[in-house]
Amino acid sequence: MKSTIIIVLLSSLCLIQQTSAKLCARMGRHLLETTCVLTPEGGEGPYYISYPELIRKDIREDRTGLPLQLKFTLTDVTKCEPIHNASIDIWQADPYGFYSSYTKNSPDARRRRRAAVQDEKRLSLGVPHAPPTDNTTFLRGVQFTDENGEAEFLTVFPGWYSSRTPHIHVMAHVNGKTVHVSQIYFKNDLIRNIKRLSPYKQRANLAPTNEADYIFRRDNGHLAIVNQIKPTDGRRISRGLTGQITLGMDPSKTSKKALNAS
Numbered sequence: 001m002k003s004t005i006i007i008v009l010l011s012s013l014c015l016i017q018q019t020s021a022k023l024c025a026r027m028g029r030h031l032l033e034t035t036c037v038l039t040p041e042g043g044e045g046p047y048y049i050s051y052p053e054l055i056r057k058d059i060r061e062d063r064t065g066l067p068l069q070l071k072f073t074l075t076d077v078t079k080c081e082p083i084h085n086a087s088i089d090i091w092q093a094d095p096y097g098f099y100s101s102y103t104k105n106s107p108d109a110r111r112r113r114r115a116a117v118q119d120e121k122r123l124s125l126g127v128p129h130a131p132p133t134d135n136t137t138f139l140r141g142v143q144f145t146d147e148n149g150e151a152e153f154l155t156v157f158p159g160w161y162s163s164r165t166p167h168i169h170v171m172a173h174v175n176g177k178t179v180h181v182s183q184i185y186f187k188n189d190l191i192r193n194i195k196r197l198s199p200y201k202q203r204a205n206l207a208p209t210n211e212a213d214y215i216f217r218r219d220n221g222h223l224a225i226v227n228q229i230k231p232t233d234g235r236r237i238s239r240g241l242t243g244q245i246t247l248g249m250d251p252s253k254t255s256k257k258a259l260n261a262s
């Protein structure tokens with residue numbers, strides 16, 4: 001906590017005091033580029049499956065939707081340094097609300113809300129994930145961070161199922177240990193615009209706002225929003241989005257949210 005405050009103070013100082021640029025550079029080149037603040041962890045949810053063989057940037061397979069190029073930057077908050085060679089898993093729903101490996105589970109509104117509550121209860125009792133219904137793997141993948149702590153995916157903007165606002169699940173491992181589990185989110189005004197686009201508009205009336213999603217509220221989702229997001233061509237979001245999010249974590253600690261902590 002204390003180091004976070006110091007970093008924030010130094011960052012503000014460095015931003016204001018242009019003349020002290022050299023000094024700021026000495027404090028670490030990443031100080032100004034990244035936020036070394038612990039990102040709150042979030043629930044793992046019932047649909048994680050470890051697929052270590054799915055090392056790929058493009059996770060779309062046959063899924064069509066709004067292309068989303070998503071860059072993660074992983075920082076070690078104890079040192080304010082990038083984490084090199086962490087593996088990062090992401091998994092998410094397609095534009096219709098389906099998860100791969102669970103395509104028999106309908107994203108239908110009310111059932112899904114009840115099922116989600118049941119899942120949460122089951123998970124809090126330490127019961128493993130929901131049993132897969134099939135072997136599809138779309139919108140799942142693993143990447144390793146480079147020396148700047150960065151890893152990039154090419155996916156589609158996630159869909160929603162009635163109780164859940166659009167989100168992407170993230171899990172990070174360092175030397176095989178699960179160090180971070182969370183869900184990342186998007187701004188409501190962006191979601192509002194995406195609801196007008198095909199194929200998302202087919203389910204537009206089912207999309208809740210972030211604040212109406214109880215998991216978003218419970219997990220402090222407002223601290224895990226992909227803030228840096230823009231149209232890939234610089235003009236229209238309908239052609240695709242590019243986003244970046246920094247996740248701060250302590251790589252010496254095992255995640256408290258990991259169900260199969262390894």
Ligand SMILES: *[C@@H]1O[C@H](CO)[C@@H](O)[C@H](O)[C@H]1NC(C)=O
Nearest residue numbers: 101102131132133134135136
């Ligand atoms: C997935 O594929 C394996 C190997 O082909 C098979 O044994 C298993 O039953 C499949 N699982 C499901 C849920 O379909």
Ligand SMILES: *[C@@H]1O[C@H](CO)[C@@H](O)[C@H](O)[C@H]1NC(C)=O
Nearest residue numbers: 085086087144173174175176
């Ligand atoms: C990167 O991490 C993987 C798995 O955690 C490990 O097997 C590999 O040796 C690491 N590579 C480097 C260069 O540290």
